[in-house]
Amino acid sequence: MITTYxxxxxxxxxxxxxxxxxxxxxxxxxxQEGLLAxxxxxxxxxxxxxxxxxxxxxxxxxxxxxxxxGRSLSLHMFEHVHGESRDRGQAMVSLxxxxxxxxxxxxxxxxxxxxxLFLEFLSTRNLADAKALLTxxxxxxxxxxxxxxxxxxxYAAIFDALLAMVPVSAIADVDALQSPPAEDPTDLAALDKAxxxxxxxxxxxxxxxxxxxxxxxxxxxxxxxxxxxxAGGRL
Numbered sequence: 001m002i003t004t005y006x007x008x009x010x011x012x013x014x015x016x017x018x019x020x021x022x023x024x025x026x027x028x029x030x031x032q033e034g035l036l037a038x039x040x041x042x043x044x045x046x047x048x049x050x051x052x053x054x055x056x057x058x059x060x061x062x063x064x065x066x067x068x069x070g071r072s073l074s075l076h077m078f079e080h081v082h083g084e085s086r087d088r089g090q091a092m093v094s095l096x097x098x099x100x101x102x103x104x105x106x107x108x109x110x111x112x113x114x115x116x117l118f119l120e121f122l123s124t125r126n127l128a129d130a131k132a133l134l135t136x137x138x139x140x141x142x143x144x145x146x147x148x149x150x151x152x153x154x155y156a157a158i159f160d161a162l163l164a165m166v167p168v169s170a171i172a173d174v175d176a177l178q179s180p181p182a183e184d185p186t187d188l189a190a191l192d193k194a195x196x197x198x199x200x201x202x203x204x205x206x207x208x209x210x211x212x213x214x215x216x217x218x219x220x221x222x223x224x225x226x227x228x229x230x231a232g233g234r235l
Contacts (some may be wrong), residue, residue, distance in 0.1 A: 002123045002130055005033040008158050009119035012075065015051055015059045023052035040164050043157035050154055050235050062235040066153055074145055077113040081162045119162075120127075131165055138163060138170035154224065154235050161164075 007030045008216065012017060026044050030036070033097065038045065051059055067073050078088045095112040102124050111115055122130040134141075145159035163171065 001005050001027045002035065002125070003033045005119045005123035005130065008044070008161065009116040010121070011051065012049055012119070012155065013116045013160050015056065015063055017056060018060075020052050023048050032048075035165075037164060038160050040157070040161040043154075044161050047154040047157045047235070056235070059235060062153075066148070066151065066235075070122065074146060075115045075144075076111055077115060077118065077137060080140045080143060107189065134162060135166040135170045138166045179219035219222060 007026045010022065010026055013019065025109050027048050030041060030044065034041075067075050071079055076090050092112050095118075099112060099117075099121055102121060104121050104124055112118075122133060125133065140161045141162050144164060148156035148159065
């Protein structure tokens, strides 16, 4: 198991009292494994300290402001490659099957492309496979990192840490991803309307009709990985 990915998954999840209480243990595990370079590890630990020491209501509010009030910072990977396209359904099914083959506990209401869940999946792979899968997802991670930096959000540290583990060339096609319109986080009516998506199918679909080549690329590479493998700023 790759502990670093589990720690990053936890820190990127919705903040709770349980998460705040677990911060010392998470930081200790991150430092002990030493997978991240000192600079990335320090930035992630700074974010962890902010989560731990902040008033929970404030930490929750900041998280919602960033990740739950618009598409531009959605933590669902395929939102940035498929947008409202119904092609997301088949992509979800394929990724979900990879999780099941890896014996990942998916008893969650989150969709398979939720980034904390994806990181949990990576933690079950061996290091080479995890880095290969992470590399395929790098354009989405780079897009989110840049948008978070523009908002002076400490959560950018998580994405910067992940990107430090992949080749620079992997993020070359960021411009091909979905580019949602500018969002006003205070216009709740407009945001509600923007989140009215077309139906996402989880049954059989026509994968060949996928209109987003990058998403198809990610899924095809994920499916080539053997099913079983060994083992600061504002928030």
